Amino acid sequence: MTPSHLTFERRPHPSPRPTAEREAILAAPGFGRHFTDHMVTIAWTEDRGWHNARLEPYAPIPMDPSNMTLHYGQAIFEGLKAYAQPDKTVAMFRPEVNARRFQLSARRLAMPELPVDTFVEACELLVREDAAWVPQEPEHTLYLRPFMIASENSLGVRPAASYLFAVIATPAGAYFPGGVEPVSVWVSQSYVRAAPGGTGAAKCAGNYAASLIAQAEAAQQGCDQVVWLDAVERRWIEEVGVMNLCFVYGTGSDATIVTPRLTDTLLAGVTRDSLLSLAGELGYATRETRISVEDWQTGCADGSISEVFACGTAAVITPVGQARTADTSWTIADGRPGPVSLRLREALLRRQTGADTDPHGWLHPCT
Ligand SMILES: *Cc1c(COP(=O)(O)O)cnc(C)c1O
Numbered sequence: 468m469t470p471s472h473l474t475f476e477r478r479p480h481p482s483p484r485p486t487a488e489r490e491a492i493l494a495a496p497g498f499g500r501h502f503t504d505h506m507v508t509i510a511w512t513e514d515r516g517w518h519n520a521r522l523e524p525y526a527p528i529p530m531d532p533s534n535m536t537l538h539y540g541q542a543i544f545e546g547l548k549a550y551a552q553p554d555k556t557v558a559m560f561r562p563e564v565n566a567r568r569f570q571l572s573a574r575r576l577a578m579p580e581l582p583v584d585t586f587v588e589a590c591e592l593l594v595r596e597d598a599a600w601v602p603q604e605p606e607h608t609l610y611l612r613p614f615m616i617a618s619e620n621s622l623g624v625r626p627a628a629s630y631l632f633a634v635i636a637t638p639a640g641a642y643f644p645g646g647v648e649p650v651s652v653w654v655s656q657s658y659v660r661a662a663p664g665g666t667g668a669a670k671c672a673g674n675y676a677a678s679l680i681a682q683a684e685a686a687q688q689g690c691d692q693v694v695w696l697d698a699v700e701r702r703w704i705e706e707v708g709v710m711n712l713c714f715v716y717g718t719g720s721d722a723t724i725v726t727p728r729l730t731d732t733l734l735a736g737v738t739r740d741s742l743l744s745l746a747g748e749l750g751y752a753t754r755e756t757r758i759s760v761e762d763w764q765t766g767c768a769d770g771s772i773s774e775v776f777a778c779g780t781a782a783v784i785t786p787v788g789q790a791r792t793a794d795t796s797w798t799i800a801d802g803r804p805g806p807v808s809l810r811l812r813e814a815l816l817r818r819q820t821g822a823d824t825d826p827h828g829w830l831h832p833c834t
Contacts, residue, residue, distance in 0.1 A: 473509065473520040473585055475592055480504045480524040486599075493602050496638035498610070498781070503597035503636045507589040510618070511579045511630040520585075522592050525635060535617040535627045542672035543572040544614035546780050547737070548639070549594045549601055549833060552821035557594055557601045558830040559611070560819050562587045564737045569613065572669040577626040578615060586613060587831065589634050594833040597636055606641035606816070610781075642782040647804050647812065649788030650777070652707055653685035654694040654760055656793055660706065661732035662698035667705075668731045675709070682708065690791055692777065697732060702759050705732055707777045710785065711739040714758060715774035715807045716766070720750055722773065722807045728755035738778040738815070741829070745814050748826075751807070760792065767797050774805030784812035 483504040484492075492501045502525050510519040536542050545565045549557050566586035573580045590611050594601070601609045613634040617627030658681035661667020666674055678693070685693040692708040705727055706712055711734070714725045724746045729735050743753050766772030767790075775787040786804035790797055817823040821830060 473517055473588075475507070475588070476519075476521040477592075477596075478521055478523040479596070489599065493600070493607075493638055496602060496607065496640045498639045499637050501637060503593070503600040503609075503638075505593055505596045506636075507593050507634045509581070509585070509589065509632040511581075511632065513628050517579075517581065517585065517632075520589070522596055528631065528633070531620040533620040533622060535619050535621055538622060539617070539624060540671075540673045540676075541576050541578055541617040541627060541630075542614065543569065543576055543578065544612060544670055544672065545569050546670075547590070547611050547613075548608040548780060548819070549590075549611060549636075550608055550820045550830075551601050551603050552830070552832075554821070556832055557598055557609075557834045558821065558832045559587075559590060559594065560831070561737055561741065561829050562590050562831050564740070565613070568670065568735065568737075569615075572671055573615065575666055575669040576671055578617075578630055581615070581632055589613065589632070591831070591833045593634050593636055598834050600636065600638055602638050602640075604641070605820075606643075608639050610637050610639040611635075612637065639781075642785075647784075647786060647809065649786040649799075649802060649804055650691035651689070651789035651791065652692045652694045652787055653688045653690035654696065654790060654792040655681045655684060656696070656701060657681070657684065658693075659698040659701075660695040663730075663732060665698075665732070668729075668734060670734060678709070688791060690789075694790070696760065702761075703727070704758050704760065704763065706734065707787070709734075710777035710779035710782070711736040712787075713739070713742065713776050713778060714763070714766070714772050715776075715805060716771055718773045718807075723752040723754055724807075724811075725754045725756060725758060727758060736779055738780055738783065741815060741818075742778055742784070742811055744827070745818070746811060749810065749814060763790065764795070764797050767799055770800075773800055774808050775799045776805075776808040776811075783815055784808055
């Protein structure tokens, strides 16, 4: 990594939120409803490159009605978390992996690439400044949302000539406050998330906009999440909602964790990657391959599939209890969270919160 040549100007908030108010928010943070006192912004123009890097008070971004993002959707984002550590410091989890994925998303949307170390430094500065906003309760975290939008005003259809990168932060409560609960999933035959050559591997706003109607369809069918199939054969399982999907074949120490292999129609989750690594360390076999809807259903019928779980930064691991298609439905084992899913979940949380050793250097200290 080359060192960042940007110097961040620090403009602290003249009147940060009073302690009592902040503590009231942290007592019941929810998700994405409250934001910390600061944000980090960096501008990019063709002639100056990245410049005007600053830490400043969280505030609206002034925007002209002809801002190109509003019309043509050059908008990408990331999601990662900062965790309170046992020694009272705060650490982010594998931020450089998010930084590299952000570069990939930028390339796909014809946007400028932010250097990895600048991305990480921007996140680190925000966490350090707003460290009082990092929740201390178990499974509570500070969620970081780096994003980039076009900032040029024009209706010309072409990549914008100027961009804004920003990082904001929101305290996040426990995803499963009452204990881990399985979800039901709807296998959508009507909609696809990603097609070969499309933007599926990029974390762009448009992918999310396009997925909402399928999520609504799943809800109409009485399911919690939508399962995405490949766009060509409508047969191979790709993802669930905005998470990756894993299948546990076998049980106990003989379990194998199987997940769809990465293609340009899958989003390469940091959680997916971390779990594959952890699974190996815990003695499970792992395999990245193709899994069809038929494989899933017959595997549950003959008992070869013992557990299925979704994984992503927000919930870490979400067990899948039931699956439905237009024609049929089935239960995964007894429909309850399985031991391998729960063990992996606990192991990853322990790495993230510093309860276990960190052999791969996944934690990035901020304070
Ligand atoms: C963000 C995202 C994921 C999960 O990625 P993590 O890095 O594990 O949070 C999976 N699928 C989609 C479509 C996503 O946008």
